[in-house]
Amino acid sequence: MEVTVRELAQLIGCRIKGNPDLKIRGVNEIQKAREGELTFLTNPKYEKFLKTTKASAVIVGKEYDTPATQLICEEPYVAFAKILSILVKEPHPEAGISETATIDETTTIGENVYIGSHVSIGKNCKIGKNVNIYPGVVIGDRCEIGDNTTIFANVTIYHDVKIGKNVKIHSGTVIGSDGFGYAFSKKEMKIYKVPQTGKVIIGNNVEIGANTTIDRGTIGDTVIGDGTKIDNLVQIAHNDKIGKNCFIVSQVGISGSTRIGNNVTLAGQVGVAGHIEIADNVTVGAKAGVTKSITKPGIYAGFPVKDYRTWRKTEALINRLPEIYNKIKTLLSVKGRKS
Known part of the structure; x- marks a missing residue:
């Protein structure tokens, strides 16, 4: 199935930054995507791929400096899920x-x-x-x-x-x-x-x-x-x-x-x-x-x-138990020598 960025944006309510007439034929991961494919970004760990991705378009939660056309929306992963269901149809057996x-x-x-x-x-x-x-x-x-x-x-x-x-x-x-x-x-x-x-x-x-x-x-x-x-x-x-x-x-x-x-x-x-x-x-x-x-x-x-x-506070204290134990042991040892 082939669909334009404009059509996708209208379907899911995204704002476009870039070329709305680009045609999208598939989806892929941001680091593997090629021309004609759509990807998404939700985890900051993958922001580094925005400058090098070959994807024609990327779904994001805010504007970025990237050569790819951006579909900007409030919930990028939800938008990606909706688009994926449009572009990729699950196989169904014949009745x-x-x-x-x-x-x-x-x-x-x-x-x-x-x-x-x-x-x-x-x-x-x-x-x-x-x-x-x-x-x-x-x-x-x-x-x-x-x-x-x-x-x-x-x-x-x-x-x-x-x-x-x-x-x-x-x-x-x-x-x-x-x-x-x-x-x-x-x-x-x-x-x-x-x-x-x-x-x-x-x-x-x-x-x-x-x-x-x-x-x-x-x-x-x-x-x-x-x-x-x-x-x-x-x-x-x-x-x-x-x-x-x-x-x-x-x-x-x-x-x-x-x-x-x-x-x-x-x-x-x-x-x-x-x-x-x-x-x-x-x-x-x-x-x-x-x-x-x-x-x-x-x-x-x-x-x-x-x-x-x-x-979280309890776990932080537990992780410090060896340190606390050594401090107490040292204090008791000093006290014992003084007495």
Whole structure:
């Protein structure tokens, strides 16, 4: 696809500095871009490439001294994402159902649906319009898949799972598996499994990365809110309620019956204890441990988690412990000689 800088600026609301009639045919990194390509700048570390980039145009947050035409906007990375979706169209398979797919006769399928080879779909399912289900996907009984949803190869969706519209689920993910529910009898010295009878409900415009697991509820439902983005290798336990427009980054583990508000970011390897709540507009730094509820918006870090400023001060003191220890040791030694 080929489009002018002027057309792009009109689509995303950017101001132009330079030649608005340049034609853009593709996108690339700022240090690798060539003539006819578009790039972007958000990290100051890459400003040095502005003078040497071969890109025809660059999206920036302010004006720079660069030979490239500039599209200046408030949120350059957001603008880049929008343009990328215009210039680069994801490949979609042609509609049709493979002869090797196994679909129960009670399941209903909408228009313009692709179902790949060796897909298995159970009883009383509802598949919406423009859905893509890639090879090897298994969908249990009584599931609903909303319009324009894509399920990539080898995803497993257990029974009684409801998935909204415009959802993407990447390969290897398992949705609706049993939560880790057991009851231990001290009297009998025996472990009893607690049946997991709830559902998983996933909202609209959600994306779920590869090899992620979302457990079904024990009695109630596990819920993922609209617009939430979940990375690869994430564990979401039974009865969790995750709000809208959250970012759940790789290797996060969320224990059961936890409520997470809207616009929450959990950075990589964050661990969240069960039966607690996290308020709206909270960001938790990487490798933090959330052991109790967070009731106020803000940035948190550390284990156990604490306000970010407090955590930084604590870390600074911890790093000085050897120095402080040596000073105390010297003072005690001097005091001992005097006595």
